[in-house]
Amino acid sequence: xxxxxxxxxxxxxxxxxxxxxxxxxxxxxxxxxxxxxxxxxxxxxxxxxxxxxxxxxxxxxxxxxxxxxxxxxxxxxxxxxxxxxxxxxxxxxxxxxxxxxxxxxxxxxxxxxxxxxxxxxxxxxxxxxxxxxxxxxxxxxxxxxxxxxxxxxxxxxxxxxxxxxxxxxxxxxxxxxxxxxxxxxxxxxxxxxxxxxxxxxxxxxxxxxxxxxxxxxxxxxxxxxxxxxxxxxxxxxxxxxxxxxxxxxxxxxxxxxxxxxxxxxxxxxxxxxxxxxxxxxxxxxxxxxxxxxxxxxxxxxxxxxxxxxxxxxxxxxxxxxxxxxxx
Amino acid sequence: xxxxxxxxxxxxxxxxxxxxxxxxxxxxxxxxxxxxxxxxxxxxxxxxxxxxxxxxxxxxxxxxxxxxxxxxxxxxxxxxxxxxxxxxxxxxxxxxxxxxxxxxxxxxxxxxxxxxxxxxxxxxxxxxxxxxxxxxxxxxxxxxxxxxxxxxxxxxxxxxxxxxxxxxxxxxxxxxxxxxxxxxxxxxxxxxxxxxxxxxxxxxxxxxxxxxxxxxxxxxxxxxxxxxxxxxxxxxxxxxxxxxxxxxxxxxxxxxxxxxxxxxxxxxxxxxxxxxxxxxxxxxxxxxxxxxxxxxxxxxx
Numbered sequence: 001x002x003x004x005x006x007x008x009x010x011x012x013x014x015x016x017x018x019x020x021x022x023x024x025x026x027x028x029x030x031x032x033x034x035x036x037x038x039x040x041x042x043x044x045x046x047x048x049x050x051x052x053x054x055x056x057x058x059x060x061x062x063x064x065x066x067x068x069x070x071x072x073x074x075x076x077x078x079x080x081x082x083x084x085x086x087x088x089x090x091x092x093x094x095x096x097x098x099x100x101x102x103x104x105x106x107x108x109x110x111x112x113x114x115x116x117x118x119x120x121x122x123x124x125x126x127x128x129x130x131x132x133x134x135x136x137x138x139x140x141x142x143x144x145x146x147x148x149x150x151x152x153x154x155x156x157x158x159x160x161x162x163x164x165x166x167x168x169x170x171x172x173x174x175x176x177x178x179x180x181x182x183x184x185x186x187x188x189x190x191x192x193x194x195x196x197x198x199x200x201x202x203x204x205x206x207x208x209x210x211x212x213x214x215x216x217x218x219x220x221x222x223x224x225x226x227x228x229x230x231x232x233x234x235x236x237x238x239x240x241x242x243x244x245x246x247x248x249x250x251x252x253x254x255x256x257x258x259x260x261x262x263x264x265x266x267x268x269x270x271x272x273x274x275x276x277x278x279x280x281x282x283x284x285x286x287x288x289x290x291x292x293x294x295x296x297x298x299x300x301x302x303x304x305x306x307x308x309x310x311x312x313x314x315x316x317x318x319x320x321x322x323x324x325x326x327x
Numbered sequence: 328x329x330x331x332x333x334x335x336x337x338x339x340x341x342x343x344x345x346x347x348x349x350x351x352x353x354x355x356x357x358x359x360x361x362x363x364x365x366x367x368x369x370x371x372x373x374x375x376x377x378x379x380x381x382x383x384x385x386x387x388x389x390x391x392x393x394x395x396x397x398x399x400x401x402x403x404x405x406x407x408x409x410x411x412x413x414x415x416x417x418x419x420x421x422x423x424x425x426x427x428x429x430x431x432x433x434x435x436x437x438x439x440x441x442x443x444x445x446x447x448x449x450x451x452x453x454x455x456x457x458x459x460x461x462x463x464x465x466x467x468x469x470x471x472x473x474x475x476x477x478x479x480x481x482x483x484x485x486x487x488x489x490x491x492x493x494x495x496x497x498x499x500x501x502x503x504x505x506x507x508x509x510x511x512x513x514x515x516x517x518x519x520x521x522x523x524x525x526x527x528x529x530x531x532x533x534x535x536x537x538x539x540x541x542x543x544x545x546x547x548x549x550x551x552x553x554x555x556x557x558x559x560x561x562x563x564x565x566x567x568x569x570x571x572x573x574x575x576x577x578x579x580x581x582x583x584x585x586x587x588x589x590x591x592x593x594x595x596x597x598x599x600x601x602x603x604x605x606x607x608x609x610x611x612x613x614x615x616x617x618x619x620x621x622x623x624x625x626x627x628x
Contacts, residue, residue, distance in 0.1 A: 265472025
């Protein structure tokens with residue numbers, strides 16, 4: 001197991017190095033002089049030269065890369081051109097919001113998807129089954145940012161306690177307020193703000209989980225040990241929840257792991273829809289302002305979070321499925 | 328296609344090969360095909376069937392609500408689905424936008440199919456260090472969430488529809504290459520391949536004529552499913568202002584403009600999204616069906 005973890009970490013480092021090359025090249029892929037693009041067409045020649053020297057753009061590319069990477073490893077991702085603030089600071093202010101959104105949408109997707117899938121499997125061919133399977137089919141196909149727009153126009157505008165966009169207090173703040181001041185309103189505020197964005201972001205994965213739980217449970221319910229349990233005279237509920245579901249959920253867990261990365265990506269667009277102050281909105285506004293250091297830094301940090309999440313998911317499989325052995 | 332589902336099907340049944348019969352019996356494939364054929368027809372004859380000029384503005388009809396097909400007991404062709412922020416007819420714009428969606432899907436998927444097959448085939452066939460290098464590069468591309476990679480590429484190349492297609496294609500290449508590689512690996516050791524090699528046939532002929540021809544099904548399934556992904560990706564990029572630029576009409580752009588008026592005119596965001604959902608549903612039904620028929624191995628992708 002330890003050997004496996006070490007090997008995974010090593011390959012992670014190699015892949016992140018590759019990502020850093022892509023991220024570094026982003027600026028240089030752009031047609032034309034990056035500094036000229038940033039400053040605009042009417043920039044003076046001396047300003048362009050000065051900025052070129054400031055950013056080290058006058059040196060050979062490999063040298064620039066090594067310097068940039070060295071700085072990045074020390075936590076220095078440069079300075080935002082518009083805000084004149086360190087990029088690292090900008091990202092660390094917003095990353096918790098993005099991760100929080102992705103995690104809540106995962107919780108929602110699992111919390112709704114699994115019960116719905118179980119219900120569909122147990123009541124196979126009932127109207128619940130058809131209804132939820134149809135919803136799941138549409139849910140996978142509908143773009144989640146559009147679901148977000150619809151939730152805003154059809155739900156948020158008509159329900160007084162649901163805000164239209166932006167973020168409330170963070171989950172951590174809410175818990176702190178609850179524990180130290182017995183103030184539950186902060187937690188309520190937190191949920192009010194996160195509910196619709198998380199729902200929109202989680203739609204497709206929720207639909208996927210529902211379908212997978214249903215098909216996986218149906219398959220397991222046909223196995224011999226389930227028949228044996230039934231033959232022993234166990235109640236239907238005990239059979240489904242005590243015996244079958246545990247085994248049926250393995251493929252679901254795999255999908256949840258694979259999809260978590262997609263949530264981080266989808267969050268970018270959802271953040272724009274709901275004015276959620278996360279890294280996604282930071283990237284999008286940085287692109288429109290041609291603030292390349294911010295774009296580079298954000299993409300790199302999201303890749304790091306993505307990689308770590310994938311690693312954690314892989315490692316957790318061994319806890320859930322004792323049959324997996326790493327050697 | 329319709330001829331085979333209708334009456335003549337019985338006549339051809341005896342001659343139809345079993346795989347083809349499974350294709351026609353698969354409900355998923357049939358439903359998906361109907362949607363996609365509909366999309367293709369709309370995209371092809373779009374300019375001739377728009378009820379109004381999709382570019383004509385009318386400041387008095389801004390955000391006009393949908394009027395429906397019947398107004399005062401008469402057949403209506405004006406603003407059936409309402410108007411957008413410049414008073415342009417939504418239905419006409421939806422019809423014209425189908426072209427962009429289909430084109431982006433086809434071109435992006437086509438590029439990813441070509442490069443994915445070439446890279447995957449080389450990787451699997453040659454093996455060794457070439458395989459290692461190609462697969463590591465693919466791993467790096469997969470280390471970023473797809474939409475993030477696409478956004479980053481478009482940010483670098485500049486926001487327009489061509490760059491959006493390139494970006495979407497690049498995002499899809501690694502998955503395609505991996506699938507093709509694993510198929511080439513599986514077929515490579517078959518006896519007929521050994522036989523072809525023993526006969527002294529060149530590597531290119533062995534690879535294309537003997538290996539790839541036996542490994543195309545999963546790539547086809549993946550490409551079909553990828554059409555839906557590409558169309559959603561274009562919509563997302565255009566929504567963020569990184570895809571289609573005006574005056575081009577695309578469903579994603581319509582959503583982006585509609586967001587500004589989400590309070591007063593929710594219908595502007597409603598219909599383009601429904602169109603995207605239906606089309607994506609079509610491709611995923613078709614892809615799922617093809618997978619069931621041609622390739623049971625891919626079931627969990």
